[in-house]
Amino acid sequence: MIGTRKIGGLEVGAQGLGCMGMSQAYGVRDNDDESIATVHRALDLGVTLFDTANVYGAGENEKLVGRAIAGRRDELVLATKFGIVWTEDGMTARGDAAYVKQCCDESLRRLGVDHIDLYYQHRVDPDVPIEETWGALAELADAGKIRHAGISEAGAATIRRAHAVHPVAALQSEWSLWTRGIEDEILGTCRELGIGIVPFSPLGRGFLTGAVTSLKDLPDDDVRRTMPRFADGNFERNLAIVDALRTLAAEKKVTAGQLALAWVQAKGPDVVPIPGTKRRKYLEENVAAAELELSEKDLAAIEQAAPSDAVAGARYPERLARAAGR
Template sequence: MAVRRIKLGSQGLEVSAQGLGCMSMSFGYGPPKPEPDMINLIHHAVAAGVTFLDTSDVYGPHTNEILLGKKLDDVMLLSMQALQAGGGVREKVELATKFGVSFSDGRFGIHGDPAYMRAACEGSLKRLGIECIDLYYQHRVDKKIPIEVTMSELKKLVEEGKIKYIGLSEASPSTIRRAHAVHPITAIQSEWSIWSRDVEEEVIPTCRELGIGIVAYSPLGRGFFSGGAKMVESLSEQDFRKLLPRFQPGNLDKNDQMFKRVSAMATRKGCTPSQLALAWLHHQGNDVCPIPGTTKIENLNQNIGALSIVLTPQEMAELESYTAAGEVHGGRYAQTAGTWEDSETPPLSSWTFE
């Protein structure tokens, strides 16, 4: 099936209705995957119409951007050749990357100061081999620096033609409003899935009020809805999911009972649990773009298949009842640090400009 296109935000960015999260290819989800296999996967995704590719300078660090940069020209060429051959593949790739999170000696740092941001942008441009980034996110909000200071420098990068559109990841409603007042925000990226719904109360309504698109990361519950508790058995010691509360033994057993109900519903619908989870997000509105990650072509094809699944209001409610707050055990992270609940910055009046 053809992957439909959507408008992401109100500033003109158009993307495939489903994107491809590239983090797991290089970082976080066990050892880096073989580069030739990942290049084939990216080629396949673009040829299939999944043209919205999501990366970050911290994935590796840097190696995921390098992976995309090495073959981005080939991806573009492949797409144009397929288009000329009548394959209907769109020639444009929408590339999103991020700045603001550093990883060194096992520790993460958060940065939003102008000098760091400008150097990070230049580094990403070089690694990706491009002159302009389609969508540039602040990966996590730096609580030490007023969001207006960060946004002012991002605005300069737009004016200089180094980035086209600005995004924030895991930002609170008040942070979003303050940022949007400096320069229009095109997209907010937050974790959103049938078992991570905290953004629905305030973050999503704020985005819709302001005309901001919504990019849902980890739409498959970090892989949980691909196989339930048994998927944890195959995780390597390097996989960060082993540290997350929902994947700990006590919580995992309880969550697996919830997964079994979701799985039974998927069987009745003639689809997989992961397709059901993605279909639920696709029914949230045309301003929502989930970016499931995968390292296997068969899983990518399965994810694309979710776009054709139709859920009735009754089925949506049934699915939500299985994954309601009381049915999900354990938090998204061990603490709120790094989530929208912990993203307030000082007022601009507190900042001393040099």
């Protein structure tokens, strides 16, 4: 059993589980029974924060998570999100009050629950004042439909404005050895305000595990094929980072992925990463990283092996990047 941590007033297992890949993005949805078994195994191992969103699989992921947690609702902290809208031009965001409330009711129905423990604004709507969005979240909290509110991929000034309306419990943003943009102003703002940090993609969308050695390893419909860091040229340069991590990991008799995940876990007691998987095998490997202790010397060696300025390629293609970091 892993230990626990506190994020914005919520006590959760020191590592959470990202459920998106069970329904979309990383290949076909191929085995719901194994996904449900993975959720159950996670609970048995002390993982209590489960993360989904209304947009994952167009609502199908929430339905799947709802099936998985049925009968065990009181053992976990359930997080979902609203706010991303897909158009022909790519990803955009919506945050008007009526839409926030509509999305919440729809998510409650799909999940089969009477409240959401942590409800995130998935992306910030540039056309709606953050005060309107968070006023709606405050009303949902008053109504008992949500217990805590969070925000994802937001800038420091936006976080402050949201927090002034209703407490922000957690920031969910990408954070890993190859994505470190939150470490300056955003991280400092969250810690000043007592906001927990929930890193998504702490394994660099699986790249830092070393399991992907060629684009041929990815299914044809895998979203990573569209991402700049997986593009020809960038892919090969980034493999050098993984090779360096493998060398360090071998000295500790762990995997490169476990070392990369332990690095994120070591960033503070207010940090609860949510590596995603739909397989019990990889879940157990990830959870083991939560118990891996790293010295200051270890952390320095890891950062030297994987310097942030060595990463080749942007995080997202342009159609996905426009809605991040507002």
